[in-house]
Amino acid sequence: MGIGPGKRLRVPCRATTCSHLQCFDAALYLQMNEKKPTWTCPVCDQKAPYDDLIIDGLFMEILNSCTDCDEIQFMEDGSWCPMKLEKMRRHRRRHRQPRGSGR
Numbered sequence: 001m002g003i004g005p006g007k008r009l010r011v012p013c014r015a016t017t018c019s020h021l022q023c024f025d026a027a028l029y030l031q032m033n034e035k036k037p038t039w040t041c042p043v044c045d046q047k048a049p050y051d052d053l054i055i056d057g058l059f060m061e062i063l064n065s066c067t068d069c070d071e072i073q074f075m076e077d078g079s080w081c082p083m084k085l086e087k088m089r090r091h092r093r094r095h096r097q098p099r100g101s102g103r
Contacts, residue, residue, distance in 0.1 A: 009023060010028075010063075012055065012059035016052045017046055029042065
């Protein structure tokens with residue numbers, strides 16, 4: 001979620017002119033357009049002028065309640081859960097010491 005790899009969104013937004021749900025960071029988007037005003041969506045390359053930007057309330061709520069994870073998973077019923085725990089479990093399984101290795 002964000003502009004650039006590994007960047008956490010601070011203010012999730014998208015343009016009403018876009019058909020996707022993916023958000024980008026409003027603060028970074030405004031900074032980029034202050035330097036070189038293209039007003040183009042970084043997700044779909046459609047025009048995304050300032051007056052058409054909206055802050056995504058659901059993603060804002062998720063960011064505020066999920067401060068220690070980088071990814072979430074949406075369920076079919078519209079609920080979501082943080083992915084941090086699952087990633088940690090997979091990491092531990094891959095790096096687990098074999099029994100009797102003496103370490």
